[in-house]
Amino acid sequence: MIIDLPPTRKNYRFPGIIGAKGRRFVIDWPKAKEKANSRFFYFILTIFASLYITACSSVPSKTIPMPPISTSLPGPRMDAFHTVGPGETLWRIGKMYDVSVDELIQTNHLSNPQDLKMGQELKVPNAAQIKPVVTLYPSDKWEYIIIHHSGTEEGSALQFHHWHLNKGWDKGVGYHFVIDTNQSSKQDGQIESTPRWIKQEDGAHCKADEMNPRAIGICLVGNFDEEKVSQKQMAALVFLVNKLRRHYKIPMDHVLGHGKVPGASTHCPGIHFPWGEFTNRLRNAHSE
Ligand SMILES: [Zn+2]
Numbered sequence: 193m194i195i196d197l198p199p200t201r202k203n204y205r206f207p208g209i210i211g212a213k214g215r216r217f218v219i220d221w222p223k224a225k226e227k228a229n230s231r232f233f234y235f236i237l238t239i240f241a242s243l244y245i246t247a248c249s250s251v252p253s254k255t256i257p258m259p260p261i262s263t264s265l266p267g268p269r270m271d272a273f274h275t276v277g278p279g280e281t282l283w284r285i286g287k288m289y290d291v292s293v294d295e296l297i298q299t300n301h302l303s304n305p306q307d308l309k310m311g312q313e314l315k316v317p318n319a320a321q322i323k324p325v326v327t328l329y330p331s332d333k334w335e336y337i338i339i340h341h342s343g344t345e346e347g348s349a350l351q352f353h354h355w356h357l358n359k360g361w362d363k364g365v366g367y368h369f370v371i372d373t374n375q376s377s378k379q380d381g382q383i384e385s386t387p388r389w390i391k392q393e394d395g396a397h398c399k400a401d402e403m404n405p406r407a408i409g410i411c412l413v414g415n416f417d418e419e420k421v422s423q424k425q426m427a428a429l430v431f432l433v434n435k436l437r438r439h440y441k442i443p444m445d446h447v448l449g450h451g452k453v454p455g456a457s458t459h460c461p462g463i464h465f466p467w468g469e470f471t472n473r474l475r476n477a478h479s480e
Contacts, residue, residue, distance in 0.1 A: 255287070255327045272319035275377055276312045278353040278365055279387035289319035311350060324383035326369075326432065329392050334440040336407035337433055337447045338398050339470075340367065341461035346375035347413040349384040356396065363388065366396030367409040371428050375413065381424030383432055400456035408436055416462025426466070430473045437474075444474065 274285055282293045282305050297305055299317045342352070353364040368389035372378035388395055389408075397409030410432065412425050421429075433447060449467065450460035 253327055253329045255325060267321055269318045269320055272316040272322075274314050274316050275350065276308055276310055276314060277349045277384055278310055279349075279385065279390045280308075280310075282308060284325055284385075285314065285316070287325045288322050289316045290323070291316055291319060310353070322379060322382060324385075324428070324432075326383060326385055326435065327390070328435065328439045331392055331440070333392070333406060334408050334436070334442065335446060336403060337436055337442055338403060338407045338409050338450055338453065339429070339433075339448070339461050339465070340397060340409060340411040340450045341416045341465065342411055342413045343415050343417070343460070343462075344413070345415060346373070348372055348376040348378050349386050351376055352411070353386070361396050363393065363396070367411040368395055369408070369410045369432060371410065371412045371425050371432070373413045373422060373425065378413075380422050381428040383428050398450055398453055398456065400453045403453055408440075412461060414462075416465045417459055418462075418464070420464055421466060426470065426473070430470070430477050434474060434477055444471070447471075447474065 272289060274289070276285070282296050282302075286293045286296055293305070295317055296302070296314060300314050302308070347370070349365055349367075349370040352367065352370060356366050357364045365386045365388070368386055370384045370386065372380070372382040372384065374380040378384075387393075394405040395407060395409040396404060397411070398404060398407060410429065412421060412429065414421065414425070436442065437444075437447065449465060450456055451458045
């Protein structure tokens with residue numbers, strides 16, 4: 193079960209808490225118990241620490257406002273269809289399209305919203321233009337950002353999730369973020385957060401130099417040995433990397449292409465990836 197709620201210290205810190213109904217928390221007791229058994233002392237400490245911290249600060253993580261993907265003027269609202277990606281909840285999907293969770297429940301006749309299935313198609317009534325929803329969690333884990341390409345013409349977080357499960361990676365999609373093209377029912381430049389980001393877990397994207405536990409993995413859909421990065425993907429990448437870099441205090445020389453990691457033998461993210469343009473835009477983008 194995935195923790196994906198409007199981020200607050202409470203729902204982020206307590207192991208096993210998976211949802212909130214009104215003012216009541218819904219608790220996944222087997223999971224909470226398993227965590228408590230294995231790390232009982234830590235659990236008790238966490239409770240005390242959380243009580244102390246919530247008294248001081250109620251919103252430690254923040255969901256950053258991102259501009260709509262298109263740079264043109266916002267189009268009119270219209271009904272849209274959305275395929276549920278890995279880790280997505282009604283809260284997240286509602287935020288993407290600026291519609292309420294209640295509207296999504298009613299329109300799709302969902303009797304138990306927690307049963308949302310990956311791959312399920314939802315109708316989104318009167319949807320605004322889609323916006324990425326990226327939550328910046330409190331963490332001192334992240335020291336690097338590593339950029340990848342998928343090496344494929346199409347893809348999405350959902351497709352990579354299935355592919356990586358088939359490779360035997362039991363947590364599925366190995367990246368923390370995917371930046372789409374206009375393939376696989378996605379929009380060019382759309383940023384998807386994966387469950388590994390939402391749960392703040394190690395990536396499975398770069399074994400070299402033991403990067404997986406300390407590097408945020410971002411994958412752009414495309415094969416940049418053969419094609420170019422689209423302008424919308426680049427704008428989304430610059431925006432995302434700068435937000436992450438500033439929040440986690442990651443220096444510029446810790447933003448690397450996969451192939452630049454010591455010990456990695458790969459062209460990833462592709463011979464046509466425009467490193468000069470990317471790093472210039474990172475340095476110059478105060479407002480991007
Ligand atoms: Zn790679």
